[in-house]
Ligand SMILES: Nc1ncnc2c1ncn2[C@@H]1O[C@H](COP(=O)(O)OP(=O)(O)OP(=O)(O)O)[C@@H](O)[C@H]1O
């Protein structure tokens with residue numbers, strides 16, 4: 001009557017566990033959300049109130065759609081506004097997003113399910129102050145389903161060995177319905193570290209260098225520009241300096257060979273734009289400019305100079321993705337760098353660090369610069385991905 005896919009062996013293992021608090025670290029596409037749907041349906045059919053929590057609103061639409069459809073035959077009431085399904089059994093499923101800091105507060109739940117728990121901000125506090133109290137009345141259960149992300153609060157929950165807690169760990173490949181080709185494609189697109197985290201569900205070290213093999217990528221003694229080759233199409237990455245920061249421009253050829261590099265500071269935007277335009281024209285390069293914040297006026301000036309400009313506006317996430325891609329390029333030996341000591345130093349000290357809020361961030365050293373890294377990453381992002389080295 002109700003149509004959810006039959007749980008695979010890994011999902012069954014979790015369903016059969018009687019632990020009160022279950023923590024699952026699994027790879028992407030393992031079937032976390034599907035498992036959550038099973039757990040919710042089970043509890044709601046048994047007449048119990050379930051709360052489904054997502055990091056943000058958009059994480060709720062998939063389970064909401066699936067559960068609404070699945071439970072239609074036994075639903076008493078469905079409210080799109082409240083995002084709530086009431087069943088004829090007396091059970092219910094309510095959806096909450098942590099966009100709302102009071103999500104779930106004041107409810108009484110028999111099962112709280114947190115999907116993608118590792119990206120919930122302040123998970124430990126949210127758990128202790130908001131979710132845990134909803135479970136006290138009926139000795140309710142909780143399940144945390146997530147792909148790992150560094151070693152923050154989710155790792156702490158996963159590592160916990162308290163009474164009633166059970167942890168599960170599973171790579172994506174355990175889902176027998178996931179085509180092996182999909183995993184192979186991901187392996188081709190991700191750095192080693194990212195693949196281990198996302199598909200093998202390993203808790204990556206929170207500290208450590210982002211780029212491996214920097215020295216090996218530097219051509220010792222090559223300090224001058226390559227002459228432009230008119231048959232090549234070049235890309236230029238630009239990190240614009242604000243306040244006391246440097247402006248850095250890097251030009252790459254299609255194979256990832258760095259052919260020119262410039263750095264200056266303390267200039268007006270007009271002078272900066274003229275210098276950038278001169279370099280772009282010399283190589284007939286397309287300029288990829290970080291225009292987060294103050295970049296736009298400079299992009300306009302560059303366009304007036306006839307430069308082909310691609311403004312790039314970053315979010316924390318898209319910047320991390322760009323750095324990942326640069327790491328991948330180092331790993332696959334898809335870069336030949338000029339011998340620029342400040343650039344080499346910045347690349348080597350660029351690291352994963354844990355911020356005060358427990359999130360893993362990638363950044364340069366405290367009080368250090370990362371302008372050379374950003375310019376290089378912007379240019380590298382514009383190139384085709386390097387193939388795997390076999
Ligand atoms: N037991 C199952 N039987 C058949 N297909 C399944 C099963 N579990 C999961 N799938 C399929 O595997 C894919 C991934 O499932 P799901 O979205 O639940 O995984 P996820 O771990 O939540 O993924 P993501 O990391 O993208 O959030 C989907 O196409 C889903 O339909």
Ligand SMILES: [Mg+2]
Nearest residue numbers: 032033034115
């Ligand atoms: Mg999911």
